[in-house]
Amino acid sequence: MAADLAELVDPAHTALVTQECQKGVIGEQAVFPALAEIARREMIPNAARLAKAARAAGTPVVHCVAMRRPDGLGSNTNARVFGAARKSPVKLTPGSEAVELIPELGLEETDVVLSRLHGVGPMQGTDLDPVLRNLGVTTIVGIGVSVNVGMTNFTMDAVNLGYRFVLARDAVAGVPEEYATAVIDNTLSLLATVVTTDDLVGAWGR
Numbered sequence: 673m674a675a676d677l678a679e680l681v682d683p684a685h686t687a688l689v690t691q692e693c694q695k696g697v698i699g700e701q702a703v704f705p706a707l708a709e710i711a712r713r714e715m716i717p718n719a720a721r722l723a724k725a726a727r728a729a730g731t732p733v734v735h736c737v738a739m740r741r742p743d744g745l746g747s748n749t750n751a752r753v754f755g756a757a758r759k760s761p762v763k764l765t766p767g768s769e770a771v772e773l774i775p776e777l778g779l780e781e782t783d784v785v786l787s788r789l790h791g792v793g794p795m796q797g798t799d800l801d802p803v804l805r806n807l808g809v810t811t812i813v814g815i816g817v818s819v820n821v822g823m824t825n826f827t828m829d830a831v832n833l834g835y836r837f838v839l840a841r842d843a844v845a846g847v848p849e850e851y852a853t854a855v856i857d858n859t860l861s862l863l864a865t866v867v868t869t870d871d872l873v874g875a876w877g878r
Contacts, residue, residue, distance in 0.1 A: 677867060677871060680838060680865060681731070681813060681876065682811075683730040685809060686731050686812070687733070687804055688722060688726040688731055688732070688734070689734045689736060689804075689814050689816075689826075690733070691736050691794050691814065691815070691823060692737060692818075693716075693719060693735065693777055694764075694771055695770055695771075695772050696764045697764075697770075697817060698711040698716065699770075703757050703764065704756075704818075707817055707818055707845060710847060711817055715816075715843055716774060718869040719776065719815050719816070720776040722872055725876045727782065728876070732782075734785075734786065734803065735773055735779070735783060736786050736794030736798055737771050737786070738788055739766045739771045741766060742763070748790050748791065766787070784803060786798040792822055793826045793829055795826060795829035804835070809835070810836060811837075812830050812836070812837050814830070814840075814844075818847070819844050819846030819855050823839070823844050823846070827839065828863065831864075837863060837865070838864060838865045838867060839865070839867070840867060840869050841867070844856075
């Protein structure tokens with residue numbers, strides 16, 4: 673498995689992509705506090721390890737963040753999750769601290785940051801697909817939140833676009849935790865190669 677994984681996530685054709693790893697989503701002041709609390713236990717430390725390992729191996733790191741204009745123009749209103757976000761005192765306003773990456777990831781000059789105003793996943797409303805193709809990427813290592821919606825949508829969109837998707841199960845989070853585990857085991861495992869942070873750190877260190 674180690675040799676196969678090393679080939680699958682070879683830096684020559686792989687990118688590490690983070691989904692909504694921003695202060696207003698999984699930081700101390702978050703739109704969905706329960707999700708942020710779970711993320712801080714395991715997901716955030718592992719995401720930080722993966723970002724460091726990816727950079728050391730020469731794997732591109734791309735961060736996808738969500739935001740919403742104060743007037744709401746261009747953002748969705750067609751699902752309950754968007755209504756809940758609008759009611760939160762935490763506002764993901766462009767240029768605000770809420771859309772900044774969590775400090776644990778340690779933003780570097782070589783990282784790429786993409787933002788979106790609409791949708792539930794990073795493949796819609798951003799330049800992620802063309803950016804990855806311009807980087808020669810065929811394998812995406814996806815981390816972030818949430819398994820409930822965003823990471824599941826990300827996985828399916830990426831697979832539909834022809835990418836190989838690798839999911840670091842201990843660098844994602846969802847609520848409740850047992851539900852997230854069930855989704856990974858029963859749905860995402862059918863679409864992605866599910867591994868651990870240790871697996872990926874080992875592969876990038878080979």
